[in-house]
Amino acid sequence: MSMTRQAEPAVGTPPAPGPGQRDGRTAERPLVLRMLARPEVGVFLGAVAVLVFFLVAAPAVRQGSSMATVLYQSSTIGIMALPVALLMIGGEFDLSSGVAVVSSALTASMLSYQLTLNIWMGVIVALVVSLAIGAFNGWMVVRTGLPSFLVTLGTFLILQGVNLAVTKMVTGNVATDDISTMDGFDQAKAIFASSFDVGGVQVKITVVWWLVFAALATWVLLRTKYGNWIFAVGGNKDSARAVGVPVNLTKITLFMAVGFGAWFVGMHQLFSFNTVQSGEGVGQELIYIAAAVIGGCLLTGGYGSAIGPVFGAFMFGMVNQGIVYAGWNPDWFKAFLGVMLLGAVLINLWVQRTATRR
Amino acid sequence: MTSDTTGTHGAVLQDTTPDENGPIVELRGAGKSYGNIRALHGVDLTVFPSRVTCVLGDNGAGKSTLIKIISGLHQHTEGDFLVDGQPVRFGTPREALDKGIATVYQDLATVPLMPVWRNFFLGSEMTKGPWPVRRLDIARMKQTADRELRNMGIVLDDLEQPIGTLSGGQRQCVAIARAVYFGARVLILDEPTAALGVKQSGVVLKYIAAARDRGLGVIFITHNPHHAYMVGDHFSVLRLGTLELSAERSAITLEELTNHMAGGAELAALKHELAQVRGVDVEELPEADELTAPVAQPSPEGTS
Numbered sequence: 001m002s003m004t005r006q007a008e009p010a011v012g013t014p015p016a017p018g019p020g021q022r023d024g025r026t027a028e029r030p031l032v033l034r035m036l037a038r039p040e041v042g043v044f045l046g047a048v049a050v051l052v053f054f055l056v057a058a059p060a061v062r063q064g065s066s067m068a069t070v071l072y073q074s075s076t077i078g079i080m081a082l083p084v085a086l087l088m089i090g091g092e093f094d095l096s097s098g099v100a101v102v103s104s105a106l107t108a109s110m111l112s113y114q115l116t117l118n119i120w121m122g123v124i125v126a127l128v129v130s131l132a133i134g135a136f137n138g139w140m141v142v143r144t145g146l147p148s149f150l151v152t153l154g155t156f157l158i159l160q161g162v163n164l165a166v167t168k169m170v171t172g173n174v175a176t177d178d179i180s181t182m183d184g185f186d187q188a189k190a191i192f193a194s195s196f197d198v199g200g201v202q203v204k205i206t207v208v209w210w211l212v213f214a215a216l217a218t219w220v221l222l223r224t225k226y227g228n229w230i231f232a233v234g235g236n237k238d239s240a241r242a243v244g245v246p247v248n249l250t251k252i253t254l255f256m257a258v259g260f261g262a263w264f265v266g267m268h269q270l271f272s273f274n275t276v277q278s279g280e281g282v283g284q285e286l287i288y289i290a291a292a293v294i295g296g297c298l299l300t301g302g303y304g305s306a307i308g309p310v311f312g313a314f315m316f317g318m319v320n321q322g323i324v325y326a327g328w329n330p331d332w333f334k335a336f337l338g339v340m341l342l343g344a345v346l347i348n349l350w351v352q353r354t355a356t357r358r
Numbered sequence: 359m360t361s362d363t364t365g366t367h368g369a370v371l372q373d374t375t376p377d378e379n380g381p382i383v384e385l386r387g388a389g390k391s392y393g394n395i396r397a398l399h400g401v402d403l404t405v406f407p408s409r410v411t412c413v414l415g416d417n418g419a420g421k422s423t424l425i426k427i428i429s430g431l432h433q434h435t436e437g438d439f440l441v442d443g444q445p446v447r448f449g450t451p452r453e454a455l456d457k458g459i460a461t462v463y464q465d466l467a468t469v470p471l472m473p474v475w476r477n478f479f480l481g482s483e484m485t486k487g488p489w490p491v492r493r494l495d496i497a498r499m500k501q502t503a504d505r506e507l508r509n510m511g512i513v514l515d516d517l518e519q520p521i522g523t524l525s526g527g528q529r530q531c532v533a534i535a536r537a538v539y540f541g542a543r544v545l546i547l548d549e550p551t552a553a554l555g556v557k558q559s560g561v562v563l564k565y566i567a568a569a570r571d572r573g574l575g576v577i578f579i580t581h582n583p584h585h586a587y588m589v590g591d592h593f594s595v596l597r598l599g600t601l602e603l604s605a606e607r608s609a610i611t612l613e614e615l616t617n618h619m620a621g622g623a624e625l626a627a628l629k630h631e632l633a634q635v636r637g638v639d640v641e642e643l644p645e646a647d648e649l650t651a652p653v654a655q656p657s658p659e660g661t662s
């Protein structure tokens with residue numbers, strides 16, 4: 001006994017300081033700087049700038065109906081940009097998201113038309129197929145450890161080929177047959193592709209869905225366990241796993257969320273145009289990713305917000321329609337977008353550097 | 359251990375608390391092979407509450423493999439691994455955590471861009487509300503994180519700051535405080551002082567002592583015998599995947615420990631060769647017969 005007393009380790013317990021004590025090393029940063037450090041503030045300012053620019057340059061934008069069109073355009077990008085942004089925060093990409101939209105619409109359309117089922121059967125099967133595509137992407141990524149860029153590039157090419165080949169095989173055409181006379185069409189259209197009246201202006205229902213999904217995504221991201229895990233798996237996968245976060249589950253469900261978004265947008269396209277062109281959707285995935293990046297999400301994961309991509313998608317819709325309303329040659333659209341993307345990324349970078357500097 | 363533990367492991371711990379005298383974690387002849395490479399072989403290790411067990415060894419000695427087995431990242435391929443006297447085999451770190459074995463890794467297992475309080479509760483978040491609207495209890499988490507950090511002597515102004523903005527020592531201490539709070543009974547520290555300066559190392563050693571005084575069994579992995587000797591109760595030196603030395607504090611001096619750690623026997627053999635080379639000072643190196651520290655492990659009852 002005395003042996004151990006004698007050989008007692010040299011270091012004792014530190015004194016516990018009372019509450020209320022501060023270490024005094026961090027000065028309170030000004031509110032403006034703290035605001036700027038939020039991921040969505042840069043893109044918010046950018047969206048306001050683009051809006052003001054077109055309000056001045058294109059008088060036609062000032063009408064309510066034009067604004068409704070801009071919002072509609074934004075919503076179709078924005079609904080997909082949300083899950084794509086969450087996935088990006090979780091540290092992965094999905095290049096197949098653009099064609100997955102078309103795959104979903106094709107599935108619903110052809111299944112119900114060829115088997116003369118109620119349209120809802122097609123819609124539900126399409127949801128299952130979309131979620132399965134997402135789950136496959138996620139499973140491949142976590143299982144193989146390959147970069148999601150490669151895995152989803154593969155899925156992208158597969159889906160692109162399957163979309164065309166199967167549609168031609170089934171319908172003998174590159175587009176599906178018109179489904180507008182089938183059972184359940186009107187109900188489904190009411191949910192996915194109707195309009196409603198706000199003070200004499202027709203607003204598409206996708207705008208409402210867009211904002212509902214954005215609110216939901218924000219809540220999940222900032223206020224739930226799952227949201228915490230999204231940041232963690234994107235920020236440092238190994239650390240997250242070591243403290244008990246189910247990394248694989250989180251990533252797979254994020255890919256499935258993209259699948260859900262693809263299904264929703266696919267259904268919207270199907271019920272607003274009645275037919276689906278099987279070759280569409282290529283290139284859209286980059287638009288979604290760009291909207292997420294403009295929205296302040298870090299390409300490498302671990303940082304971002306759900307509200308940022310809302311403004312990112314709005315910038316896209318605004319520029320897209322603004323060019324038309326301003327009477328300019330729409331050929332310039334993509335060039336304008338490219339400049340906007342680079343500008344937004346640089347502004348984000350600058351804002352973050354300035355605001356997080358201590 | 360904290361009496362006011364409200365984390366997710368609190369309930370589990372009540373059930374698994376063993377009799378006070380036995381070891382919490384025990385390895386008997388444990389080993390691990392990766393294919394045909396034997397990284398660890400025949401290692402005995404016991405961890406008792408309120409005691410610091412130091413595992414020393416040079417790079418590649420098998421220290422990392424050892425903690426990976428205990429923390430549930432890898433599984434042992436030979437020997438026995440017992441927790442509270444029951445043989446176990448962990449599939450995931452989560453299972454080890456549920457048994458009260460928490461590991462503070464070299465990279466600290468923190469997510470740099472996330473705020474301190476989110477990191478503190480990562481993987482074991484507090485929630486409130488019924489399922490569809492179950493949400494993080496942010497106020498309670500911040501309050502608890504602040505209180506726990508202060509109890510460990512860490513004062514931070516702003517728990518919202520990304521943990522990446524803290525210094526290495528501070529991050530280490532947050533990670534230790536987190537493990538202590540979540541009801542860890544065994545705390546594994548993987549080279550906590552390796553990347554730190556002298557003063558910060560001292561701070562971390564203090565928290566190791568604080569954790570020990572709270573009744574935790576600590577496994578302190580290091581390759582610095584001086585740091586080990588300041589807090590350790592038992593010392594195990596690994597070399598080339600096997601146990602070279604296992605000694606109670608009372609049975610070994612810092613000098614002997616240092617010699618073993620530095621591969622003393624090898625150095626002694628090298629001494630004669632080096633003596634032929636001009637400019638190499640061999641006076642301070644030990645002779646082989648000076649290294650007489652006990653290799654057999656004394657029974658723990660005899661010293662506690």
